[in-house]
Amino acid sequence: MPTTSTAVAAKPIADTGEAIASLLLSNNLITDKQLLHARRVRAKLAQTKSLLNTMLELEFFSQSQLNEVLKNAKLSIRLGDLLVELGDISSQELEMAIRIQREVANNQKKLGEILVEHRMIREQRLIDVLANQLGYLHVEPEFNSIDKALLDIAYLPVCEQYGFMPVRRSDNVVVVACTDPNNRDIRLRAQGLLNSNVELAICSQFSLQTALHKFRSSSGPRAIKSNNEDSLAMKLVDETLQAAIGMKASDIHFEPHSTKMRIRFRTDSMLWQFKEISNELAVSLIARLKILSKANIAERRRHQDGKLEYTDPNSGQIIDVRCSFYISVHGEKACLRLLNRRTELLNIDSVGMSPAVLERFKYEALEAPSGVVMITGPTGSGKTTTLYSCVDYLNNDDTSIITAEEPVEYVIDGVTQCSLNPKIDMTFAETLRHMVRQDPDVIVLGEIRDHESAEAAIQSALTGHKVLTTFHTEDTIGGLLRLMNMNIETFLISSTVVSVLAQRLLKKVCPYCSTVHRPTPLEMQRTGLRSEDLRMANFLVGKGCETCKFTGYFGRISVFELLVLDEKVKEAILNRKASYDIRRISIECSGLITLLEDGLEKASRGLTTIAEVLRMLPRNEKPRSLAEIKRVSRSPDV
Numbered sequence: 068m069p070t071t072s073t074a075v076a077a078k079p080i081a082d083t084g085e086a087i088a089s090l091l092l093s094n095n096l097i098t099d100k101q102l103l104h105a106r107r108v109r110a111k112l113a114q115t116k117s118l119l120n121t122m123l124e125l126e127f128f129s130q131s132q133l134n135e136v137l138k139n140a141k142l143s144i145r146l147g148d149l150l151v152e153l154g155d156i157s158s159q160e161l162e163m164a165i166r167i168q169r170e171v172a173n174n175q176k177k178l179g180e181i182l183v184e185h186r187m188i189r190e191q192r193l194i195d196v197l198a199n200q201l202g203y204l205h206v207e208p209e210f211n212s213i214d215k216a217l218l219d220i221a222y223l224p225v226c227e228q229y230g231f232m233p234v235r236r237s238d239n240v241v242v243v244a245c246t247d248p249n250n251r252d253i254r255l256r257a258q259g260l261l262n263s264n265v266e267l268a269i270c271s272q273f274s275l276q277t278a279l280h281k282f283r284s285s286s287g288p289r290a291i292k293s294n295n296e297d298s299l300a301m302k303l304v305d306e307t308l309q310a311a312i313g314m315k316a317s318d319i320h321f322e323p324h325s326t327k328m329r330i331r332f333r334t335d336s337m338l339w340q341f342k343e344i345s346n347e348l349a350v351s352l353i354a355r356l357k358i359l360s361k362a363n364i365a366e367r368r369r370h371q372d373g374k375l376e377y378t379d380p381n382s383g384q385i386i387d388v389r390c391s392f393y394i395s396v397h398g399e400k401a402c403l404r405l406l407n408r409r410t411e412l413l414n415i416d417s418v419g420m421s422p423a424v425l426e427r428f429k430y431e432a433l434e435a436p437s438g439v440v441m442i443t444g445p446t447g448s449g450k451t452t453t454l455y456s457c458v459d460y461l462n463n464d465d466t467s468i469i470t471a472e473e474p475v476e477y478v479i480d481g482v483t484q485c486s487l488n489p490k491i492d493m494t495f496a497e498t499l500r501h502m503v504r505q506d507p508d509v510i511v512l513g514e515i516r517d518h519e520s521a522e523a524a525i526q527s528a529l530t531g532h533k534v535l536t537t538f539h540t541e542d543t544i545g546g547l548l549r550l551m552n553m554n555i556e557t558f559l560i561s562s563t564v565v566s567v568l569a570q571r572l573l574k575k576v577c578p579y580c581s582t583v584h585r586p587t588p589l590e591m592q593r594t595g596l597r598s599e600d601l602r603m604a605n606f607l608v609g610k611g612c613e614t615c616k617f618t619g620y621f622g623r624i625s626v627f628e629l630l631v632l633d634e635k636v637k638e639a640i641l642n643r644k645a646s647y648d649i650r651r652i653s654i655e656c657s658g659l660i661t662l663l664e665d666g667l668e669k670a671s672r673g674l675t676t677i678a679e680v681l682r683m684l685p686r687n688e689k690p691r692s693l694a695e696i697k698r699v700s701r702s703p704d705v
């Protein structure tokens with residue numbers, strides 16, 4: 068009665084002996100004849116014996132041949148059933164152990180543990196079966212040969228509570244010894260603590276306890292103190308990250324000073340102190356951050372980068388955190404950039420463009436069938452947020468969008484996003500070659516940095532794609548000039564670039580403590596405001612209150628300068644006109660509202676202050692009158 072291996076898998080567990088017999092048949096370890104013989108012998112025996120045990124005694128195959136077959140077959144045989152088949156325990160003993168497990172131990176103990184505790188099997192034999200027949204890794208932890216770096220990470224109280232000991236790291240997996248390698252809690256706990264994938268290995272109770280004991284005494288009184296600090300540091304990291312997420316901070320600074328460490332948050336572009344901690348705790352804290360971000364914990368003399376993924380227990384949000392470790396005279400400074408995956412995705416209608424600019428940007432730039440749309444500004448000008456709003460606007464069922472970013476900052480459903488990784492040679496050029504073969508309608512290039520990426524953007528537009536990208540320049544005309552300086556032909560620029568949007572973020576007047584502000588003569592002169600402009604303006608400043616932490620500002624607003632390349636502007640570029648001329652033509656003939664004009668218009672509505680306008684915006688030429696700006700931007704009156 069030969070059976071196929073599929074039939075084996077479907078058999079009930081009660082037939083473990085038959086299942087193994089079929090496995091042996093299909094591996095040619097026994098013949099049909101031998102199996103029949105074994106069954107006959109077994110039936111004649113005075114004492115009941117398992118089929119497998121009978122065959123072993125008849126010496127049809129060796130123990131090691133059996134081990135090999137069982138290990139490779141990966142049958143889902145339960146440990147207890149296997150032990151009965153192997154003749155290590157009787158079926159009555161198995162029944163008894165299962166009853167103890169259920170009724171006495173409340174299912175809190177594993178079967179193997181109960182069998183050993185009640186002396187039904189020796190521990191060493193149990194380990195043999197688990198390792199040799201069920202294929203678990205078998206490692207006895209030798210404390211002295213354990214990787215020191217692992218001991219730095221392993222937190223003794225957790226190892227003791229869950230009963231495990233890290234042994235070695237190979238590739239990205241840490242081998243962790245325990246007495247119950249099938250235990251999910253141990254696996255999860257070890258993975259969390261070691262911040263790594265984990266392979267659980269079986270070891271004896273004795274060697275585990277010995278290793279843990281040596282770990283405890285190797286630490287001595289100094290380490291017991293440092294263990295306290297470690298657990299404090301763990302808590303502090305959690306508490307700090309949660310507070311930062313709750314306050315929508317963009318960055319967290321951990322700054323060592325001569326006597327203490329200062330922790331500061333950046334919210335709405337302003338830094339403020341969250342708390343101070345002792346230098347002793349600071350050392351543990353930095354170590355904890357390094358572990359979490361997979362940086363090298365032993366390296367304390369070089370700058371390092373890392374990243375981690377943090378799940379906020381309060382909201383369930385997943386936050387990507389980029390970590391930078393910088394060596395300062397007082398020790399390591401850590402700076403964490405919080406990259407929120409979803410919530411900061413702004414609708415293009417609410418990024419803060421004036422009605423006229425928004426309409427032109429949507430219909431003449433984003434909805435153009437092909438061509439390059441550039442968003443420019445310095446670091447921290449909000450251009451990435453606007454870029455994502457554009458992607459969000461174009462993201463629908465009949466558009467294919469693909470990105471190459473450095474790195475992906477927000478994950479958007481429905482968009483194929485890729486983080487460039489120069490470390491493994493996944494460069495811009497390489498990625499772009501593959502991108503165009505993905506049949507995209509819209510290509511998003513995180514940033515134009517050099518001639519190569521500029522050329523790539525232009526080439527993609529020439530082949531009929533819509534290209535969105537950012538560029539690190541002062542203003543819109545500056546973006547065009549930089550392209551020319553990167554040796555991109557003027558006819559290529561004028562035939563592919565659809566529009567350039569320049570952006571800045573300005574601090575917003577705190578609505579809780581704002582008061583009327585009359586511009587000083589110096590402010591009037593420096594902004595180019597005229598006295599008749601004051602009639603249609605309501606300038607404000609914040610006096611400072613609890614809510615704005617006495618800064619007078621709360622939140623931020625964006626100001627924009629949109630250049631659409633119409634015929635006149637294209638002609639000016641083709642003729643390589645000076646930037647002054649291109650700017651004048653854009654303002655006079657193409658409806659350009661400058662950053663300064665948009666800023667003044669927003670200040671006139673009390674959204675930001677004249678001081679912010681002066682501090683943040685380029686002043687290339689005198690602005691038009693407020694009345695004129697309001698007319699062309701169709702902004703609401705004050």
Ligand SMILES: [Zn+2]
Binds near residue numbers: 577578613614
């Ligand atoms: Zn205030």
